[in-house]
């Protein structure tokens with residue numbers, strides 16, 4: 507080989523290896539998680555830092571799915587289940603949660619750990635933080651927002667009314683503001699509540715019924731949310747779907763709900779209070795299992811049309827919907843207790859109390875034909891089966907060995 511050919515050969519080799527090296531580096535950058543893998547929780551990653559932005563973008567990127575979804579209340583009961591389901595089917599998901607202490611935050615942290623293991627980054631922040639929301643919409647073109655962050659609970663509204671206004675009204679407006687200014691505007695699906703039916707007596711409850719008799723401040727803030735949704739849809743062309751959830755229960759549930767603290771108290775041998783209406787009428791709820799609710803949430807997201815506005819202006823009318831997501835078979839609370847007694851093998855010590863006048867209603871019962879028609883919503887888990895799954899989770903999570911022969 508003469509000198510010139512050797513030189514050309516060396517250059518070709520150099521170019522080849524350089525290209526291969528650069529290609530490998532680029533491949534690694536685009537196909538693998540950022541060096542601080544999103545599957546690990548790093549509380550020290552400051553929001554707004556380049557490392558934080560990288561994690562947000564990575565978590566938001568759809569894998570095999572099409573959506574990029576911001577889930578508020580992601581460390582909550584429904585939020586954690588919906589985030590996992592979206593991630594499993596390949597959508598990109600970024601979670602947001604303020605981890606407040608309304609109920610045991612360690613349960614929220616445990617849900618967060620599971621989410622992070624599934625590749626969902628959960629940001630600790632409040633929906634009232636306009637800067638944070640703006641930043642999120644600046645760095646990610648979210649296709650959808652699943653808004654599940656809220657101050658929940660019917661009776662707690664008497665104790666802390668301000669928290670309902672803060673999260674369910676001010677927080678909702680703050681979120682809609684961020685969505686209306688985002689480019690592109692996302693489609694929004696959010697959690698309303700069966701409690702908007704309030705003192706209505708016509709059953710089953712239909713979306714066409716009037717909802718102007720809320721029995722609690724909680725219900726009133728959810729009803730206000732539905733009206734606020736109408737305004738943002740009307741002025742800015744935001745596509746908005748409200749879901750009226752009916753007493754959702756199941757594994758990883760909320761400790762402030764009756765089925766959860768009945769279980770806890772019964773296992774400890776403590777008495778439970780079971781409310782009763784006048785003339786010994788039993789109180790009933792259309793208890794709905796979490797997996798059925800998740801299917802409803804995904805159905806609503808999949809059928810949500812695009813928002814039509816940009817630059818703060820509406821181009822044409824956008825979709826505005828409200829769906830009941832219930833089980834369509836109300837069960838008396840006394841029956842809930844007897845199912846728990848059998849599953850836990852514990853006899854409940856029951857104090858019967860008159861239904862308090864602090865927000866409770868006598869019964870709920872969903873008509874779900876609209877959700878069935880629009881996205882094939884069909885709940886499949888009855889209370890017996892759903893509570894069995896809840897109890898299995900509860901005993902496992904709190905490492906309680908089953909009590910035998912105690913009644």
Ligand SMILES: O=C(O)[C@H]1O[C@H](OP(=O)(O)OP(=O)(O)OC[C@H]2O[C@@H](n3ccc(=O)[nH]c3=O)[C@H](O)[C@@H]2O)[C@H](O)[C@@H](O)[C@@H]1O
Pocket residue numbers: 658659660698699700701750751752753754762763764765779780781782789790791839866867
């Ligand atoms: O459907 C809904 O939209 C609402 O469902 C539940 O509210 P609720 O149905 O009142 O659920 P629980 O607080 O778990 O009560 C369930 C039933 O147990 C009864 N109960 C509750 C507590 C108690 O000590 N004793 C008792 O008999 C209640 O009267 C009610 O009939 C949730 O807590 C709300 O956040 C949600 O918005």
